[in-house]
Amino acid sequence: MKLLKVISGAALSSVMLLALSSSAFAQPVNQGTEEASVVSVTLDGETTSFTSSEITKLAELNNVDANELRKAIESGPDAEGRFSPFSHLATKKALTTEQANKSDASKLSSTGVPLVEPITASEASMVSPLATSYSKKDQDSTAYNWTGNNTANNNVPVLGICAVHRNKDLGGSDYKPVIPFGTQLTTNKSIWLPDGVGYTSTFKVDDTGSGPKRTDYWIDIYYHKDTASAIKYGVIKLDYTYSL
Numbered sequence: 001m002k003l004l005k006v007i008s009g010a011a012l013s014s015v016m017l018l019a020l021s022s023s024a025f026a027q028p029v030n031q032g033t034e035e036a037s038v039v040s041v042t043l044d045g046e047t048t049s050f051t052s053s054e055i056t057k058l059a060e061l062n063n064v065d066a067n068e069l070r071k072a073i074e075s076g077p078d079a080e081g082r083f084s085p086f087s088h089l090a091t092k093k094a095l096t097t098e099q100a101n102k103s104d105a106s107k108l109s110s111t112g113v114p115l116v117e118p119i120t121a122s123e124a125s126m127v128s129p130l131a132t133s134y135s136k137k138d139q140d141s142t143a144y145n146w147t148g149n150n151t152a153n154n155n156v157p158v159l160g161i162c163a164v165h166r167n168k169d170l171g172g173s174d175y176k177p178v179i180p181f182g183t184q185l186t187t188n189k190s191i192w193l194p195d196g197v198g199y200t201s202t203f204k205v206d207d208t209g210s211g212p213k214r215t216d217y218w219i220d221i222y223y224h225k226d227t228a229s230a231i232k233y234g235v236i237k238l239d240y241t242y243s244l
Helices: 002-036 052-062 066-076 097-105 226-233
Strands: 039-043 046-050 116-118 133-144 162-163 184-193 198-208 219-222 236-243
Touching: 039 066, 046 052, 046 226, 052 066, 097 236, 133 226, 184 219, 198 219
Parallel strands: 133 219, 162 198
Antiparallel strands: 039 046, 116 184, 133 236, 162 219, 184 198, 184 236
């Protein structure tokens, strides 16, 4: 009986050592998996990173596929030298207005403030009743960043501008923007911009881009070097008006 107890004790000790050894070897694997799950992009020497869980949340908030979002971020600027990952992602399903508004309300900038707010009455009155006015409803909006390139209108991009499709993107034959350069758009929501600009509901068309998965009158809002906020902006539905 004593011999059996000794053997059993030895066997138990071996099992405990094996378990401890397995645990010791498992820890680095988990850490490596977590590190590998980080999604990063480097623009103009500055790297912006998101964890796997953050990417999953962003995908859910913006109704896109998480794996496709990861690829779009990691691939960096597109063939035209623009970094606007959400412009190239398809929407998975239609959301109700209530669902979309709830999603938008939870989107925060890199500084922690809401990226979109309801428009004020004074801002709504800024639409100018010129010769011909146009209204676009339920259009996609996304955000893009500085990559060292001038706008399609050959200007250095500044906060307060946006890009639109070209005629050729919608079946036309030329590269002219679907809304002329210099046109001022007034949106039905106030959008937060970085670098001290704050909230605005007016944007000037000064660039063009490719949004193959977006609505015909999609707009891409310039966010300079605040890559984190641009990605967190995701896709927001807007109504807007302009006059020609």
